[in-house]
Amino acid sequence: MSRVEEALKAANETRALRIGNGILEEVAELFKEQFPGKKAVVIADETTYRIAGKRVEEELKQAKIETLPSFIFTDSDLYAEYSYIDRLVDSLKQHAAIPVAVGSGTINDLTKLSSHLTGRRYMCVATAASMDGYTAFGASITADGAKQTFSCPAPQAVLADTSIISKAPGPMTASGYADLFAKVTAGADWILADALGVEAIDEKAWSIVQDGLHDALSSPKKAAEGEEKAISQLIEGLMLGGFAMQWSKSSRPASGAEHQFSHLWNMEHHLNNGEHISHGFQVSIGMLAITAFYEQVLQTPFEQLDVEACCAAWPEPEVADKIALDMFVGTDFPNIGLQETKAKYVNREQLKVQLQQLKENWPKIKERLSEQLISYSEVKQRLQLVGAPTEPEEIGITRKRLREAFIRAQFIRRRFTVLDLAVRTGYMEAWLEGLFSKGKIWEITD
Numbered sequence: 001m002s003r004v005e006e007a008l009k010a011a012n013e014t015r016a017l018r019i020g021n022g023i024l025e026e027v028a029e030l031f032k033e034q035f036p037g038k039k040a041v042v043i044a045d046e047t048t049y050r051i052a053g054k055r056v057e058e059e060l061k062q063a064k065i066e067t068l069p070s071f072i073f074t075d076s077d078l079y080a081e082y083s084y085i086d087r088l089v090d091s092l093k094q095h096a097a098i099p100v101a102v103g104s105g106t107i108n109d110l111t112k113l114s115s116h117l118t119g120r121r122y123m124c125v126a127t128a129a130s131m132d133g134y135t136a137f138g139a140s141i142t143a144d145g146a147k148q149t150f151s152c153p154a155p156q157a158v159l160a161d162t163s164i165i166s167k168a169p170g171p172m173t174a175s176g177y178a179d180l181f182a183k184v185t186a187g188a189d190w191i192l193a194d195a196l197g198v199e200a201i202d203e204k205a206w207s208i209v210q211d212g213l214h215d216a217l218s219s220p221k222k223a224a225e226g227e228e229k230a231i232s233q234l235i236e237g238l239m240l241g242g243f244a245m246q247w248s249k250s251s252r253p254a255s256g257a258e259h260q261f262s263h264l265w266n267m268e269h270h271l272n273n274g275e276h277i278s279h280g281f282q283v284s285i286g287m288l289a290i291t292a293f294y295e296q297v298l299q300t301p302f303e304q305l306d307v308e309a310c311c312a313a314w315p316e317p318e319v320a321d322k323i324a325l326d327m328f329v330g331t332d333f334p335n336i337g338l339q340e341t342k343a344k345y346v347n348r349e350q351l352k353v354q355l356q357q358l359k360e361n362w363p364k365i366k367e368r369l370s371e372q373l374i375s376y377s378e379v380k381q382r383l384q385l386v387g388a389p390t391e392p393e394e395i396g397i398t399r400k401r402l403r404e405a406f407i408r409a410q411f412i413r414r415r416f417t418v419l420d421l422a423v424r425t426g427y428m429e430a431w432l433e434g435l436f437s438k439g440k441i442w443e444i445t446d
Contacts, residue, residue, distance in 0.1 A: 007208045007243040016157040024161040028063030034157045039097035042070040043111045048103035080109045082143040088114040104128040113139040116152035124155040128168035129176040129235040135242025147266035166226035174387040175280025180237045182258045185290045188372045189256035189417040195365045196354040198416040205253040208244040220386035257417035260409040261286030272396030284388040292376045296431035302362040307355045311348045337411035344414045399442045
């Protein structure tokens with residue numbers, strides 16, 4: 001049984017996934033198999049309709065599937081924002097047809113949530129290996145100024161024609177490669193959370209994402225060139241990440257501190273020369289930052305950690321609340337720090353237990369982290385080969401702002417990551433100095 005077939009057994013929402021070269025002609029067969037007797041409606045933007053949507057529409061009609069006129073977003077600045085959900089929902093309410101999303105991240109997330117809000121499932125035809133959200137539970141949508149994950153089912157069926165995906169713009173492939181690479185640091189964060197008794201590793205979800213991950217990441221140059229095998233491995237790895245999220249009903253298997261950087265910058269409405277930055281490119285910088293941060297962690301002698309001193313320095317709840325509230329004063333999300341840090345706050349007795357586990361088991365924890373992680377230099381080289389950004393300035397982030405992101409990102413999600421380890425052990429400033437002081441990776445000169 002293939003990894004995809006095994007993962008499909010664990011996925012409780014997606015029932016069919018087809019990946020192959022030249023398989024767009026199978027779209028009608030797959031639709032009939034999953035939605036017998038149903039009408040169809042293609043959802044696309046102008047580009048994805050031209051690339052594959054028109055052909056999908058024709059295939060459906062030729063197979064005698066009643067197909068409504070396609071819903072095509074014509075906005076030049078289309079992104080996953082809630083006003084577009086409202087527009088699509090208004091259209092879907094006029095009929096009962098099954099949406100067939102033809103596109104990548106934005107089209108898929110808009111269709112995913114809109115389908116859920118109108119009481120139906122949907123099918124997706126992938127056009128780029130640009131992110132892992134195709135088969136993920138939940139849709140990432142900007143609403144009220146903040147990027148939020150809305151609960152909604154993954155597509156019932158997905159078709160990925162690698163002959164189309166391999167021709168996607170290079171930055172989209174690079175974005176997907178970076179998003180897949182993020183599973184390495186996300187896995188390290190889960191190892192930490194498990195070791196400190198915060199959140200146990202779900203072995204099934206772990207296996208779906210991590211088994212074969214290094215193979216899927218092994219050919220960045222070939223992926224950039226659109227080589228069919230490398231693209232197939234990449235899109236399969238991204239789909240498997242989504243299946244793991246379906247299984248666990250959480251993004252934990254595929255998302256750690258590196259994603260918190262991306263979420264923070266989205267919430268801060270960060271643009272680069274007036275342009276939105278792809279999720280994968282934000283994650284590329286976030287992952288490099290966290291990889292470098294982990295190299296500081298692995299050099300730290302936690303077997304000598306002064307647990308009592310850490311506990312004595314730990315803030316009381318009311319002090320922690322004030323710090324969290326002060327962190328985002330003047331933003332349009334002033335309470336998120338309070339909300340998220342309260343959810344993961346521990347008292348001094350609980351902190352002592354966690355840090356004692358860290359101290360006593362550090363050699364084993366360090367060994368497992370070392371096996372999981374890839375060196376900063378190797379990560380950077382692979383990202384350069386695939387065409388992803390490797391310096392914060394490439395996405396319009398200054399080094400000073402990158403440094404601040406380590407601190408601010410820890411406040412926006414309740415998920416335990418290496419950033420929480422830094423706060424609980426009191427090493428945040430020391431590790432940041434190891435990255436941003438004179439002669440270091442991101443020396444700040446101003």
